[in-house]
Amino acid sequence: MELDWSILFAQFISGLCRAMVLFLMASGLTLVFGVMRVINFAHGSFYMLGAYLAYSLTHVFAATPGSFWIALLVAPVAVGLLGGAVEYVLLRRIYSKEHLLQILLTYALIFIFGDLIKMLWGVELRIVNLPPILAGFVSLAGQDFPIYYLFIIGTGMTVALGLWLLLKMTTLGKLIRAAAEHRSMVEMLGYNVSGLFTIVFMVATWLGGLAGVVIAPTVRLSLSMDMEIIIECFLVVIIGGLGNIWGALLAALITGELYALGILVLEKYAMAFLFGLAAVVIILRPSGLLGRGVS
Amino acid sequence: MKAAKWITGTAIAVALIAFPLIMERISSQYYLYLVVKIMIWALFATSFNLVLGYGGMMSFGHAAFYGVGAYCCALLLVRTSCPVWLAVLAAPCLAAMIGLMIGYFSVKIKGVFYFATLTLAFSQLLYILVFKWRNLTLGDDGIQGVPVPPFISTLDSYVNYYYCALIVTAVCYYVLLRIVRSPFGLVLATLRENPERATFIGVNVQKYRLIAFVISAFFSGIAGVLLVFLETSVAPDVLKWSNSGEVILMGLLGGMQVFLGPTLGAAIMVLLNSFVTSYTEYWGLFLGTTLVLIVLFFPQGVAGVIYEKLLQARTKRKRA
Amino acid sequence: MAILEVKRLSKSFRGVRAVAGIDLNVEDNEIYSVIGPNGAGKTTLFNLISGYHHGDGGHVLFKGKEITGLRPEKIVEIGIGRSFQVTSIFPGLTVFENIRSTILVTSGKGLSLFSTASKKATRESEEILSLVELLNKKNEPAGILSAGDRKKLELGIVLATRPTLLLLDEPTCGMSPVETSGTIQLIRKIAREMSLTVLFTEHKMDMVFNVSSHISVMNFGVIIASGKPEEIRNNKQVQEVYFGGPHAS
Numbered sequence: 077m078e079l080d081w082s083i084l085f086a087q088f089i090s091g092l093c094r095a096m097v098l099f100l101m102a103s104g105l106t107l108v109f110g111v112m113r114v115i116n117f118a119h120g121s122f123y124m125l126g127a128y129l130a131y132s133l134t135h136v137f138a139a140t141p142g143s144f145w146i147a148l149l150v151a152p153v154a155v156g157l158l159g160g161a162v163e164y165v166l167l168r169r170i171y172s173k174e175h176l177l178q179i180l181l182t183y184a185l186i187f188i189f190g191d192l193i194k195m196l197w198g199v200e201l202r203i204v205n206l207p208p209i210l211a212g213f214v215s216l217a218g219q220d221f222p223i224y225y226l227f228i229i230g231t232g233m234t235v236a237l238g239l240w241l242l243l244k245m246t247t248l249g250k251l252i253r254a255a256a257e258h259r260s261m262v263e264m265l266g267y268n269v270s271g272l273f274t275i276v277f278m279v280a281t282w283l284g285g286l287a288g289v290v291i292a293p294t295v296r297l298s299l300s301m302d303m304e305i306i307i308e309c310f311l312v313v314i315i316g317g318l319g320n321i322w323g324a325l326l327a328a329l330i331t332g333e334l335y336a337l338g339i340l341v342l343e344k345y346a347m348a349f350l351f352g353l354a355a356v357v358i359i360l361r362p363s364g365l366l367g368r369g370v371s
Numbered sequence: 372m373k374a375a376k377w378i379t380g381t382a383i384a385v386a387l388i389a390f391p392l393i394m395e396r397i398s399s400q401y402y403l404y405l406v407v408k409i410m411i412w413a414l415f416a417t418s419f420n421l422v423l424g425y426g427g428m429m430s431f432g433h434a435a436f437y438g439v440g441a442y443c444c445a446l447l448l449v450r451t452s453c454p455v456w457l458a459v460l461a462a463p464c465l466a467a468m469i470g471l472m473i474g475y476f477s478v479k480i481k482g483v484f485y486f487a488t489l490t491l492a493f494s495q496l497l498y499i500l501v502f503k504w505r506n507l508t509l510g511d512d513g514i515q516g517v518p519v520p521p522f523i524s525t526l527d528s529y530v531n532y533y534y535c536a537l538i539v540t541a542v543c544y545y546v547l548l549r550i551v552r553s554p555f556g557l558v559l560a561t562l563r564e565n566p567e568r569a570t571f572i573g574v575n576v577q578k579y580r581l582i583a584f585v586i587s588a589f590f591s592g593i594a595g596v597l598l599v600f601l602e603t604s605v606a607p608d609v610l611k612w613s614n615s616g617e618v619i620l621m622g623l624l625g626g627m628q629v630f631l632g633p634t635l636g637a638a639i640m641v642l643l644n645s646f647v648t649s650y651t652e653y654w655g656l657f658l659g660t661t662l663v664l665i666v667l668f669f670p671q672g673v674a675g676v677i678y679e680k681l682l683q684a685r686t687k688r689k690r691a
Numbered sequence: 692m693a694i695l696e697v698k699r700l701s702k703s704f705r706g707v708r709a710v711a712g713i714d715l716n717v718e719d720n721e722i723y724s725v726i727g728p729n730g731a732g733k734t735t736l737f738n739l740i741s742g743y744h745h746g747d748g749g750h751v752l753f754k755g756k757e758i759t760g761l762r763p764e765k766i767v768e769i770g771i772g773r774s775f776q777v778t779s780i781f782p783g784l785t786v787f788e789n790i791r792s793t794i795l796v797t798s799g800k801g802l803s804l805f806s807t808a809s810k811k812a813t814r815e816s817e818e819i820l821s822l823v824e825l826l827n828k829k830n831e832p833a834g835i836l837s838a839g840d841r842k843k844l845e846l847g848i849v850l851a852t853r854p855t856l857l858l859l860d861e862p863t864c865g866m867s868p869v870e871t872s873g874t875i876q877l878i879r880k881i882a883r884e885m886s887l888t889v890l891f892t893e894h895k896m897d898m899v900f901n902v903s904s905h906i907s908v909m910n911f912g913v914i915i916a917s918g919k920p921e922e923i924r925n926n927k928q929v930q931e932v933y934f935g936g937p938h939a940s
Contacts, residue, residue, distance in 0.1 A: 115484045117488075117491075176429050177670055179429060180619070180662060184666065186616075187613070188656055194655075195653065313488070314492075318484060345503070354492075355476055358476050358479055358480050359476075362481060553803055553806060554806065560783070565779060568781060571767055571779070572767060572792070572848060573768050
């Protein structure tokens, strides 16, 4: 196989793109687990909702220039608010219960959200248009890339930076990290840990919704989006270590690139490489590459 | 207590055997079809319960074994000149092998959450694989017209197949019951109750879990085979993640700690499904809401509650 | 010959040295106790010996053979039985099933998929149950037993693994003086009848001094004194560290 560097580079950028979307998803999932010890199986549903909301918003505001940007701003927030409501009404009741019951609750949400979205948007495939500014191509190292790819990469990196700043620098971030390590201690210090949990869940679903909006112009929206993204998301979290955000970033990068480069080797079954990597990680380092954020 | 059990058991057996003959009089094939469906799901749910109720592992990807059993049987019958008996035996064996592969990684990783996500991921992988590998599986067109031996063909009537399915299900139940009541079954229960303690009585927890997983996969595969003969076709939907959810819900509804719990759950769910889908296409919404309600208010399930009350009554009598 | 030899065993958790270079030798048929204040590292020591944790260094030898780093199931097989400070039993199973399951595993029948009730296993289970005085409760679900009965059940489970060495982590934890005395007599009797060696951790001083043939005192992960009960009683360092002010239980 001759090494065609420009093709490799093209795949590398495409992989980076994919990695960023995966990171947006995985970071939310792993954040919730790290702080609240709950796996939100319905994380893909929030992602899907973000995408469909983007569709509706871009259509409602089709006449307005910058409709995509409105969607980018509004949709994730809406999804985040819904996430907050879900946490407040449902999740709160199960924190003290067995893990199995917690898993089942979020799993049940997949069914509920799936059908609600079906009710609101129907089964036809939907398309979201690229914002005109980002619709062109840019030339890098002899290859033409959609500018939108760079937008995705940029968004991902901004969010990563933002999360880092939030967790490291702000009081909220420190509280979140403290609550992840030792909930009762934080409670005893007088903080409203329940409220904290709601905020964390809202941030996580916001991230999921953002991922959905960001990816929307590049795919056809369908009702199977929730489960399609969730496998890779789970694999990323397993590879990176549950509860570990930096693990999620590292794993997302590796997974994204592995998939993109894997396509060059096994056209339709690049997914196999991901499972292969997960298998290796499970055997050699079961806590994930960077270990679990929590034990 | 024992006498009551024997009487109820015999009554149910008689009812099951007489059922088709009664139905033929009323000439309603639909109910026969429905009961066979219940049997298939009941077998699936009972074999799944080996892993969940007895082994304490919540697998979210059991549809994989059900589906592999179905597809293997269908493919062997449609694409090769494999004799029926061989296809019927090979399918659950393949399901068990897939169970071994998936189970190996899933039990190795520590943690309920990891187990749940990994099993779900594997099952989704198989679903996607079946979709994409059109050369083999015909993708989402599915496989139609599976040749069914004439004596159990469902073309004219479901009666013959009903009895066939009944016999197969009964035999499988017997085997599963023996396994549950065996030393293995007891040790498996210790794993569920207290894995740490189990380790400290000398149990290799991973080994036992894996064996339970493989056995469960085998019988789930048989359920898949039964489905193929009932419908004479198979589509990728059989591997859909939601089937895994349905079988979990059956266990929850009927009660996981009782052997016949999932059977009750299967009956309830199949009947509910038949009822609900005649009014609306949003079965998922119904299912999800039910699951939420059970999780929040009723985690022991219907049979579980009954069983608990019986246990309480028995303990009270002993103490009095 | 020492049935259990521990050499320079160490373990740290995230920078905290729980166990820092422990040496101890337990002789055959001894009743050996390890005492020390909370956090001294006693449970970690047990966890290391029984294979629950991997040490950061050091060796454990059982009957002269190296068992460091072996999986806990293997260590149970070799003959070291262990009880936990927080009583660890199978709550959803009956008392009888708790013991029977253990017997089945110990006799290698755990993987048997199809055989029916084994008379031998039943008989052995009943023997153990009468030994720990729980035979009359054999069909009760273990989850509803009183705290004292649970401890007895756990002892029964440990005995059912046919050990030669018993590791008992605070076997009288939470018990009243009467129950404590009863439990200690039971352990003593069983150890004598079945020729077992017992290594246990404890808080209750009078109990320890009356029963042990050898005592080691731990503090902050190291052994600060080791010897016969009278020697320990008179050891000034131990008195400072442990007894401090009024008699602690």
